[in-house]
Amino acid sequence: MGKIILTGDRPTGRLHLGHYVGSLRRRVELQNQGGFDKIFIMIADAQALTDNADNPEKVRQNIIQVALDYLSAGLDPSKVNIFIQSMVPQLTELTFYYMNLVTVQRLQRNPTVKQEIKLRGFSENEDGSDNKAGTPVGFFCYPISQAADITAFNATTVPVGEDQEPMIEQCREIVRKFNAVYGNTLTEPEILLPDNAACLRLPGTDGKAKMSKSLDNCIYLSDSAEEVTRKVKGMFTDPGHLQVSDPGKVEGNTVFTYLDAFCRPEHFERYSSCFVGKKSSFSFKSLDEVKAQYRAGGLGDMMLKNFLSAILNDLLEPMRVRRAQLEQNLPEVWDILRKGTQAAEAEAAATLSAVRRAMRIDYFNDSELTGLK
Numbered sequence: 001m002g003k004i005i006l007t008g009d010r011p012t013g014r015l016h017l018g019h020y021v022g023s024l025r026r027r028v029e030l031q032n033q034g035g036f037d038k039i040f041i042m043i044a045d046a047q048a049l050t051d052n053a054d055n056p057e058k059v060r061q062n063i064i065q066v067a068l069d070y071l072s073a074g075l076d077p078s079k080v081n082i083f084i085q086s087m088v089p090q091l092t093e094l095t096f097y098y099m100n101l102v103t104v105q106r107l108q109r110n111p112t113v114k115q116e117i118k119l120r121g122f123s124e125n126e127d128g129s130d131n132k133a134g135t136p137v138g139f140f141c142y143p144i145s146q147a148a149d150i151t152a153f154n155a156t157t158v159p160v161g162e163d164q165e166p167m168i169e170q171c172r173e174i175v176r177k178f179n180a181v182y183g184n185t186l187t188e189p190e191i192l193l194p195d196n197a198a199c200l201r202l203p204g205t206d207g208k209a210k211m212s213k214s215l216d217n218c219i220y221l222s223d224s225a226e227e228v229t230r231k232v233k234g235m236f237t238d239p240g241h242l243q244v245s246d247p248g249k250v251e252g253n254t255v256f257t258y259l260d261a262f263c264r265p266e267h268f269e270r271y272s273s274c275f276v277g278k279k280s281s282f283s284f285k286s287l288d289e290v291k292a293q294y295r296a297g298g299l300g301d302m303m304l305k306n307f308l309s310a311i312l313n314d315l316l317e318p319m320r321v322r323r324a325q326l327e328q329n330l331p332e333v334w335d336i337l338r339k340g341t342q343a344a345e346a347e348a349a350a351t352l353s354a355v356r357r358a359m360r361i362d363y364f365n366d367s368e369l370t371g372l373k
Contacts, residue, residue, distance in 0.1 A: 002036075002037030002038065002156075003035065003036045003037055003156050003157065004036065004037060004038045004039070004040070004153055004154055004155050004156050004157070004187075005027075005030060005036050005038070005039040005040065005155060005156075005157050005158070005159065006040045006042065006149060006150050006152075006153045006155035006158055006189075007023055007027060007040075007041060007042070007158055007159050007160060008040075008041055008042030008043060008044050008085070008149070009023075009042075009043065009044060009066055010044045010045075010047050010048040011043050011044070011045050011048050011059055011062035011063045011065065011066045012048050012052065012058070012059070012062060012213065013062055013065070013213045014062075014065050014066075014069060014220045014221065014222050015065075015066060015069040015070075015073075015220065015221050016211055016213075016218040016219055016220045016221065017202060017211070017218070017219045017220075017221070017258075017312075018161075018202045018204075018210075018211035018218070019069075019221075020073065020221060021194060021202050021261050021262075022160070022161035022194060022201075022202065023159050023160055023161060023194075024069075024070070024073050024075075025073075026159045026192070026194060026195075027039070027041065027075060027080075027159060028073060028074040028075060030159065031075065031076060031079045031080050032074075032076075032079075036157070038081070038153070038347075039079065039080040039081065040080070040081050040083065040153045040155070040340075040344055040347070041070060041075060041080050041081065041082045041083070041340075042082075042083055042084075042085050042149060042344075043063055043066050043067065043082070043083070043084050043085060043337075044085045044149070045059050045060075045063055045084055045085050045086050046085045046086040046091070046092070046145070047085065047142060047145055047146075048062075049086075049138070050136055050138035050139035050142060051120055051136060051139050053136065053138075063084060063337075064330065064333065064334075065222075067082060067333050067336070067337055068222075068323050068326050068327065068333065069221050069222065069319075069323075070082055071322070071323075071326055071333065071336070072221065072222075072319040072320075072322040072323035072326060073221060073319055077336045077339070077340065080340075081339075081340040081341075081343045081344055082336060082337060082340040083337065083340040083341040083343070083344035083345075084337055084341050085149065087341045087345070088152070088341065088344050088345045088348050089345075090152060090345065090348035090349050090351070090352040091145070091148050091149055091152055091348060092148075093352060094148035094151065094152055094348075094351070094352060094355060095141070095144055095145045095147075095148040097355065097359065098144050098147055098148055098174050098178070099141065099144055101174050101177045101178060101181070102143075102144055102170070102173075102174060102177075106170070106173075107140060107141065107143060107144075110143055110166050110167070110170055111166045112143070112163060112164065112165075112166045112167050113140065113142065113143060113166075115163075116139075116142075117135055117139075117140075119210070119212075120139075121133075122134060122135040122136075122139070142167075143166075143167050143170040143171070144170075144174070146167050146171060147170065147171035147174045147175070150168075150171050150189050151171070151174075151175060151186045151187065151189075151351065152347065152348040152351045152352070153344070153347050153348065153351070154186075154187040154347075154351060155187065155189045156187060156189060156190060157189065157190055157191075157192050158171075158189050158190070158191055158192065159191075159192040159193075160191060160192075160193070161193070161194065161201060162193055162194075162201060163201060164191070165191060165193075168189065168191045171189060172188050172189065174186075175187070175188045175189075176188065178355075178358075182355075182358040182359050183358050185354055185355060185358040186351075186355075202257070202258070202261060203254055203257055204217025204218065204254075205217045205218070205219060205231050205232070205234065205235045205236065205254065206235075206236050206254075207236030207252070207254045219231050219232075219312065221316060221319055221323075222319070222320065222323055223316070224320070225313045225316075225317070225320075228309060228312050228313055228316065229309045229313070232255075232305050232308050232309045232312065233302075233305055233309075235254050235255055235258075235305060235308075236253075236254045236255075237253050237254065237255050237301045237304070238252075238253050238301075241301060244279075244280075244297075244298060244299070244300040245297050245298055246297055247295055247296060247297040248294045248295060248297070248299070248301075249295075250291045250294060250295060255301070255304050255305060255308055256291065256294075256304075258308055258312075259287055259290070259304075259307075259308055259311070260287070262308075262311050262312060262315060263287050263311055265285075265286065267307075267310075267311050267314075268284050268285055268286065270310075270314075271307055271310040271311065272284075274303055274306040274307040274310055275303050275307065277300070277303065280298060280299075280300075282299065282303075290304070290307075
């Protein structure tokens with residue numbers, strides 16, 4: 001069957017640096033390495049509707065935004081299939097069958113589900129008596145839907161951030177349960193986490209654990225150079241580092257977390273001018289040297305932020321150029337999505353057919369079930 005990747009994003013807004021380091025950068029690397037037989041990248045609009053049902057226009061508009069981010073970041077439609085989830089109806093039927101293999105209690109124990117429910121402010125009370133909206137059933141069943149997405153393509157590998165580990169484990173449980181009940185049919189996937197520890201969970205610019213549009217703490221892949229610089233200047237650092245001469249803390253300092261994620265050796269020569277000021281100047285050759293100087297005192301936060309801004313804009317500028325070109329030809333982008341979706345539907349249809357045969361509900365194609373010859 002080969003090695004197959006399935007991954008994707010909910011189209012709730014433009015993609016940001018958290019998406020990039022958490023999975024998007026790795027997807028581009030994997031497609032270029034050529035070690036996988038098939039790669040499916042899903043724009044999960046159906047899942048986005050589970051908590052945006054009252055505003056479907058938001059989801060519709062963001063489908064093209066996510067597609068533009070994918071393509072501008074380097075995903076190549078000749079190497080991957082980018083598709084729209086809701087246009088592959090087999091995923092819904094698989095979800096329905098898998099629902100019978102998972103208990104409500106097991107879903108309630110899923111750490112990712114619990115965290116996401118809390119983040120969105122959904123009520124835990126059945127009657128919503130705490131003046132919050134109750135949790136939509138579709139949102140609550142998100143892990144089951146995700147299992148359908150993964151297994152529909154016989155994915156062997158799922159590149160995601162570490163916050164998705166409980167979801168992948170639940171998918172594996174569903175696969176094992178299905179295969180135990182109906183026979184060996186589904187493929188059990190493996191998770192592929194970012195190889196840079198700083199990328200496991202990139203914090204927001206305000207230092208909060210999650211980068212989120214609702215928290216207004218994101219740096220988007222499509223941000224202008226001016227916007228990136230402005231956001232980095234306002235970034236959370238060490239609140240105890242009041243004077244330049246004060247020793248500073250690296251741990252928990254958001255600027256250093258971003259430098260850990262994005263800084264490369266060549267940046268020190270390329271942007272050495274960032275560390276030259278009126279009162280002090282430094283010549284660094286590695287990030288370890290920068291950290292040592294910051295801990296000792298004498299290195300100002302603004303130098304660090306100027307350095308980080310230069311690095312991020314170096315990364316994002318090619319994406320901005322590519323995105324501007326794509327925006328001039330949106331019909332081509334939609335055609336890429338159409339072709340990718342057609343390929344995805346063919347793959348999912350084959351899996352659904354195998355599932356129905358295994359469950360022995362494929363009535364009109366199995367004469368043993370009807371007694372008809």
